[in-house]
Amino acid sequence: MDAVIHEGGLGVDHLSFSQGVETPKPNADEVLINLKSAGLNHHDLFVLNGHHDSQQPALIPGSDGAGVISEVGRDVREFKVGDEVIINPLLWGTHTNVPPTNMEVLGYPRNGTLADKVVISYKQVSKKPSYLDWTEAGVLSLSALTAYRAVFTKGQVHAGQRVFVPGAGGAVATNMIMMLKSLGATVIVSSRHQDKLAKAEELGADEVVLDSDNWAEKVAPVDIVIDDVGPATLNRDFELLKFGGTVVTFGSSSGDEITFDLRRLFFNQWVMKGSTGGTQSEFKKMLELYDKYQWHPVVDSHIFNLRNVKQGYELMMNKSQYGNIAVTIQK
Numbered sequence: 001m002d003a004v005i006h007e008g009g010l011g012v013d014h015l016s017f018s019q020g021v022e023t024p025k026p027n028a029d030e031v032l033i034n035l036k037s038a039g040l041n042h043h044d045l046f047v048l049n050g051h052h053d054s055q056q057p058a059l060i061p062g063s064d065g066a067g068v069i070s071e072v073g074r075d076v077r078e079f080k081v082g083d084e085v086i087i088n089p090l091l092w093g094t095h096t097n098v099p100p101t102n103m104e105v106l107g108y109p110r111n112g113t114l115a116d117k118v119v120i121s122y123k124q125v126s127k128k129p130s131y132l133d134w135t136e137a138g139v140l141s142l143s144a145l146t147a148y149r150a151v152f153t154k155g156q157v158h159a160g161q162r163v164f165v166p167g168a169g170g171a172v173a174t175n176m177i178m179m180l181k182s183l184g185a186t187v188i189v190s191s192r193h194q195d196k197l198a199k200a201e202e203l204g205a206d207e208v209v210l211d212s213d214n215w216a217e218k219v220a221p222v223d224i225v226i227d228d229v230g231p232a233t234l235n236r237d238f239e240l241l242k243f244g245g246t247v248v249t250f251g252s253s254s255g256d257e258i259t260f261d262l263r264r265l266f267f268n269q270w271v272m273k274g275s276t277g278g279t280q281s282e283f284k285k286m287l288e289l290y291d292k293y294q295w296h297p298v299v300d301s302h303i304f305n306l307r308n309v310k311q312g313y314e315l316m317m318n319k320s321q322y323g324n325i326a327v328t329i330q331k
């Protein structure tokens with residue numbers, strides 16, 4: 001099969017396109033999927049830049065993906081050859097509030113979706129929403145699942161609340177705008193780019209501000225902030241937050257470390273919640289919502305393939321994409 005291989009060192013420079021890679025065989029509880037499309041996420045970058053070093057065997061990266069089942073393991077009754085499916089790359093069970101300590105994300109250490117075939121447990125597979133095209137289906141899982149948990153489970157957002165989402169151009173943020181609107185919240189977003197603000201309004205954002213604007217003047221007060229940008233925005237978010245407000249965070253696109261005034265947190269009775277990924281049941285609920293509202297995930301206009309996927313990683317490193325980054329595998 002064709003695959004993208006990472007080996008010999010850290011970073012995107014150690015990615016290469018390879019043909020004639022051995023096709024994996026599904027175990028008893030696994031399915032083999034002929035992949036039509038995949039998506040790139042920051043996790044894929046973390047794998048290349050840190051988790052997967054030169055001491056480890058060659059790896060096929062990639063977490064998100066969608067395709068057609070071409071073989072089922074002996075014990076699989078839930079799916080058959082020919083089923084069109086999407087992958088949930090998070091190996092996190094159904095009913096736990098926190099991820100298991102040994103949680104894996106497909107694409108490290110197991111081979112992932114940047115190949116024309118992948119094997120995965122049938123439990124990580126769901127029927128593809130029929131109204132989505134392959135490109136959309138291939139990018140859906142990780143960003144939409146992360147958005148679902150941040151908005152519903154952690155944010156506990158309800159109608160009438162004012163919710164601020166900095167960094168409107170991100171894949172998760174584009175999902176959150178749609179989800180927050182479905183709850184009847186007033187959605188306020190920021191971006192460094194005017195064109196991304198216009199697109200956010202098309203998705204449903206009620207109020208938009210440029211990153212360079214005076215946010216406190218333009219959008220305060222808000223009930224909830226859902227911030228995946230980190231140090232570049234978090235202290236400015238605090239200027240907007242009501243007494244007793246909530247901050248949800250699941251990402252740190254502008255850096256991992258931040259200082260803030262602890263007194264503001266406790267005097268204002270704020271609640272800060274961490275979130276990550278989501279459970280299998282949240283994944284199912286996210287798919288039900290997508291189906292109910294017939295949403296389409298936002299896909300950047302630059303679409304890549306297995307031969308030029310390095311450019312997709314570079315787009316993500318430059319943070320210049322809008323929404324999800326897609327990889328076409330088989331037409």
Ligand SMILES: NC(=O)c1ccc[n+]([C@@H]2O[C@H](COP(=O)([O-])OP(=O)(O)OC[C@H]3O[C@@H](n4cnc5c(N)ncnc54)[C@H](OP(=O)(O)O)[C@@H]3O)[C@@H](O)[C@H]2O)c1
Pocket residue numbers: 041042043142143146166167168169170171172173190191192193196211228229232233250251252253254275276277278316319321
């Ligand atoms: N914990 C989890 O399970 C999980 C899952 C998925 C993603 N994540 C994390 O969530 C974050 C978002 O991921 P993503 O793929 O949706 O989007 P992303 O590519 O990281 O971009 C997020 C947005 O943040 C804004 N931004 C980035 N750097 C900035 C800076 N220095 N100053 C101001 N704004 C900045 C940009 O918005 P504008 O371009 O609009 O200005 C950018 O589009 C990432 O940190 C990712 O690692 C976590």
